[in-house]
Amino acid sequence: MHGYDEYTQDLGKSILEYAAERLALDPVPLDGPRTKEQLDAVAGEALTEKGIGGQEALRLFAEELSLACLSTDHPRYLSFIPCAPTREAAMFDLVVGASSIYAGSWLEGAGAVYAENQALRWIADLVGLPEGAGGSFVQGGTIGNLSALVTARETARVRSGARPFRVAATVGSHSSIASACRVMDAELVQVQVGDDLRLTGEALREVLIDEGPESFFAVVATCGTTNFGVIDDLESVAAVCEEFGIWFHCDGAYGGAGLAAPSVRPKYAGIERCDSFIVDPHKWLFAPFDCCALLYRDPALARAAHTQHASYLDVLTDAPDWNPTDYSVGLTRRARGLPFWFSLVANGTQKYSAAIERTLEVTRFAEAQVISRDYLEVVRHADLSILVFRRLGWEPADYHRWSDGLLERQEGFVVPTSHDGETLARFAIVNPLTSEDDITAILDSMA
Ligand SMILES: *Cc1c(COP(=O)(O)O)cnc(C)c1O
Numbered sequence: 001m002h003g004y005d006e007y008t009q010d011l012g013k014s015i016l017e018y019a020a021e022r023l024a025l026d027p028v029p030l031d032g033p034r035t036k037e038q039l040d041a042v043a044g045e046a047l048t049e050k051g052i053g054g055q056e057a058l059r060l061f062a063e064e065l066s067l068a069c070l071s072t073d074h075p076r077y078l079s080f081i082p083c084a085p086t087r088e089a090a091m092f093d094l095v096v097g098a099s100s101i102y103a104g105s106w107l108e109g110a111g112a113v114y115a116e117n118q119a120l121r122w123i124a125d126l127v128g129l130p131e132g133a134g135g136s137f138v139q140g141g142t143i144g145n146l147s148a149l150v151t152a153r154e155t156a157r158v159r160s161g162a163r164p165f166r167v168a169a170t171v172g173s174h175s176s177i178a179s180a181c182r183v184m185d186a187e188l189v190q191v192q193v194g195d196d197l198r199l200t201g202e203a204l205r206e207v208l209i210d211e212g213p214e215s216f217f218a219v220v221a222t223c224g225t226t227n228f229g230v231i232d233d234l235e236s237v238a239a240v241c242e243e244f245g246i247w248f249h250c251d252g253a254y255g256g257a258g259l260a261a262p263s264v265r266p267k268y269a270g271i272e273r274c275d276s277f278i279v280d281p282h283k284w285l286f287a288p289f290d291c292c293a294l295l296y297r298d299p300a301l302a303r304a305a306h307t308q309h310a311s312y313l314d315v316l317t318d319a320p321d322w323n324p325t326d327y328s329v330g331l332t333r334r335a336r337g338l339p340f341w342f343s344l345v346a347n348g349t350q351k352y353s354a355a356i357e358r359t360l361e362v363t364r365f366a367e368a369q370v371i372s373r374d375y376l377e378v379v380r381h382a383d384l385s386i387l388v389f390r391r392l393g394w395e396p397a398d399y400h401r402w403s404d405g406l407l408e409r410q411e412g413f414v415v416p417t418s419h420d421g422e423t424l425a426r427f428a429i430v431n432p433l434t435s436e437d438d439i440t441a442i443l444d445s446m447a
Pocket residue numbers: 081139140141142143145174176222224225226251252253254255280292
């Protein structure tokens with residue numbers, strides 16, 4: 001099991017061969033779910049006392065289990081937020097897996113932590129955060145948001161000596177904000193938005209004054225909501241946060257990547273005033289799952305909130321080193337920022353900007369197509385690369401039948417969404433391989 005012999009050597013070759021073939025597929029098959037009974041029939045007896053051997057286990061995955069997993073990097077996977085890793089990032093993930101790196105501390109993983117911090121600095125520059133800013137890569141936006149909010153509350157409690165318990169965010173903020181509030185036993189106050197769905201400082205100010213500003217420890221603005229890609233009015237929100245001395249967290253899990261695209265960068269004005277920020281490179285920055293960049297304007301505040309103290313950790317916590325684990329919930333960590341770093345360094349940042357611009361271009365094409373077709377209607381102009389639209393005359397069941405049919409025919413994975421109780425169609429385009437032809441084919445299927 002741990003030794004290296006002829007058998008492991010052969011298996012290693014087979015596994016690398018499989019990975020290389022998967023990475024070469026263009027396009028990759030979409031695939032789709034199977035029932036538990038179907039999977040029982042092929043894999044139900046796989047776990048045995050004697051083992052089935054690596055080659056057979058690999059065959060089981062390659063020929064059965066992998067086919068029951070949707071390929072999130074398929075160019076016509078436009079549901080939720082897809083994942084479209086660069087080949088470099090996906091390939092290098094293999095190396096991270098092979099290298100047994102502990103990336104929680106500088107002592108143990110200095111080389112990896114150094115590289116991750118270089119990638120974080122690129123993001124901090126896009127946001128406009130000052131020199132001392134920093135943080136770490138965590139599993140996803142959910143843990144990133146939670147970690148930032150924990151830091152915000154700790155900071156507010158230390159500063160005020162009181163126990164503020166409220167968070168303000170819009171109704172369009174991500175479900176992970178509500179989840180973080182439940183975990184923290186905090187109260188989420190939802191600020192209403194106007195027709196353009198954006199949080200404004202004015203609306204925020206009213207809510208803070210109504211509820212008592214001293215009861216809030218954080219305001220969450222979103223730059224790129226998950227359903228519509230709405231960017232809140234960050235400048236006015238930042239001003240209100242400064243006025244009341246409340247922590248300003250900016251959730252860019254999906255939309256933060258747009259900071260690297262010159263055509264939309266002005267929409268983020270004010271973001272440089274945030275106290276904390278997240279972006280998921282596994283969404284629109286072309287890293288494999290799972291990877292969220294979490295940044296703080298003043299990382300010392302995060303250390304104070306998150307550093308775990310224990311006698312066996314003293315050698316780490318007493319050193320003046322940068323230990324990524326001190327900036328979030330969690331202790332042990334994979335060097336999950338490394339595949340992103342590798343690809344960024346290999347390709348250079350210009351190619352990232354170009355790839356993001358390409359997805360924006362295809363989204364603009366999709367919006368123009370929707371406008372030009374008399375059976376379709378745009379629900380809200382796409383600020384970024386998410387487009388929500390309606391098929392005139394369709395009931396919810398029609399949307400679901402159409403979506404199921406697309407997947408059955410392996411023509412696309414486009415699940416409906418809803419807004420204000422209405423079922424709608426939605427494209428989330430983060431894959432530079434998604435083309436105008438893909439969009440046209442999917443829209444044709446709705447005629
Ligand atoms: C996806 C998303 C999250 C949650 O991120 P995970 O990586 O899925 O945990 C948070 N906020 C926004 C705006 C998102 O789009």
